[in-house]
Amino acid sequence: MPDPKPPRKDWPLYEVFVRPRTGLEHRHVGSLHAADATQALEHARDLYTRRMEGVSIWVVASTAIRALDPDDADAFFDAAKDKVYRHPTFYEIPEEVKNL
Amino acid sequence: MSDTSDQLLPRYLLRLGDTSLVLSQRLSAWVGHAPALEEDLGLANITLDLLGQARLLLSYAGVSSSQSEDDLAYGRSASQFFNVTLAEQPNGDFAHTIARQYLLDAWRLSTYSLLTASNDNRLAEIAEKTLTEVRYHIRYSRNWLIRLGDGTNESHLRMQTALNNLWCFTNELLTVDATDQACVQAGFGADVEAVAVSWNQEVEQTLAQATLTRPETTPFSWYGKQGVHSEHLGHMLAQMQSVAQAHPGAQW
Numbered sequence: 126m127p128d129p130k131p132p133r134k135d136w137p138l139y140e141v142f143v144r145p146r147t148g149l150e151h152r153h154v155g156s157l158h159a160a161d162a163t164q165a166l167e168h169a170r171d172l173y174t175r176r177m178e179g180v181s182i183w184v185v186a187s188t189a190i191r192a193l194d195p196d197d198a199d200a201f202f203d204a205a206k207d208k209v210y211r212h213p214t215f216y217e218i219p220e221e222v223k224n225l
Numbered sequence: 226m227s228d229t230s231d232q233l234l235p236r237y238l239l240r241l242g243d244t245s246l247v248l249s250q251r252l253s254a255w256v257g258h259a260p261a262l263e264e265d266l267g268l269a270n271i272t273l274d275l276l277g278q279a280r281l282l283l284s285y286a287g288v289s290s291s292q293s294e295d296d297l298a299y300g301r302s303a304s305q306f307f308n309v310t311l312a313e314q315p316n317g318d319f320a321h322t323i324a325r326q327y328l329l330d331a332w333r334l335s336t337y338s339l340l341t342a343s344n345d346n347r348l349a350e351i352a353e354k355t356l357t358e359v360r361y362h363i364r365y366s367r368n369w370l371i372r373l374g375d376g377t378n379e380s381h382l383r384m385q386t387a388l389n390n391l392w393c394f395t396n397e398l399l400t401v402d403a404t405d406q407a408c409v410q411a412g413f414g415a416d417v418e419a420v421a422v423s424w425n426q427e428v429e430q431t432l433a434q435a436t437l438t439r440p441e442t443t444p445f446s447w448y449g450k451q452g453v454h455s456e457h458l459g460h461m462l463a464q465m466q467s468v469a470q471a472h473p474g475a476q477w
Contacts, residue, residue, distance in 0.1 A: 136261065157263050160372065167365060168263040171270050 138187040139165040143179035242282030243308035249275035274358040299469035310449030311394035313458040324387035327366035335423040344412035374435025392440035
């Protein structure tokens with residue numbers, strides 16, 4: 126049997142998202158190593174849903190995620206600092222309206 | 226086998242329960258030693274499922290003789306255990322553990338599927354609960370068998386070697402004996418011939434996918450289910466039972 130590619134030394138990393146019983150959206154719960162996505166799902170089941178935490182699981186190869194470089198954070202977020210008017214805090218809330 | 230009818234159900238329950246218990250004890254030895262942290266937890270989860278099944282089955286088996294699950298687990302010698310011989314085989318390398326697990330999972334899947342229709346309600350309930358767990362177990366062991374069989378030269382070789390070494394224990398899973406027959410006649414046991422049909426289907430399909438060769442079946446059969454075991458069970462029980470026997474009745 127030919128060996129097309131040499132075996133990997135380490136399994137690639139996957140990020141795991143679980144939708145909790147009580148929630149609507151999947152939340153990032155952690156990461157794990159697996160040989161492929163199928164196995165990553167099983168590992169996620171074994172690692173992150175042992176205590177009935179979830180009703181659905183997503184796994185994503187960590188390499189598929191593009192994250193912001195922390196050095197760029199100022200350029201991304203500073204511009205929003207002096208724009209308080211973007212918060213809806215300038216409205217008078219009528220007395221009758223509760224629970225807003 | 227000369228079980229009277231009221232001993233028949235407990236004996237049958239011990240065959241199932243001891244198989245789960247012994248396999249659980251074997252698998253537990255991987256905890257802390259598995260090839261990857263993720264597999265460590267995967268195997269530990271299966272270990273705990275098996276232990277849970279064993280507790281249900283042994284508790285039920287002990288009802289008629291007023292023995293607790295602990296009495297049965299810790300108070301019997303090897304010849305009083307009725308697990309199938311495959312379950313007690315040593316872990317070996319990861320491929321051996323996977324081969325043992327897969328061949329037993331396929332057997333447990335067909336057996337418990339049939340047992341959900343048992344005329345013994347309690348056994349049918351236990352089978353129902355067990356079946357959902359076994360479906361996951363076989364997914365795990367089947368995927369690994371295929372992954373290793375259809376993997377590198379080295380993994381293929383190890384997987385095939387493991388199958389070759391353990392194949393002689395599969396005869397017992399698929400061979401009817403007098404107790405099996407009596408249990409089917411009584412309406413609570415699984416028909417071993419029907420089990421054999423679905424077991425063969427499952428295994429054929431998976432081996433083909435894993436590019437593994439089905440080893441030759443030899444006529445010789447083990448009879449762990451009648452209490453006649455390989456050399457390995459006694460050693461394993463000595464370890465499993467040592468604390469309970471050094472401190473009888475201890476609580477914690």
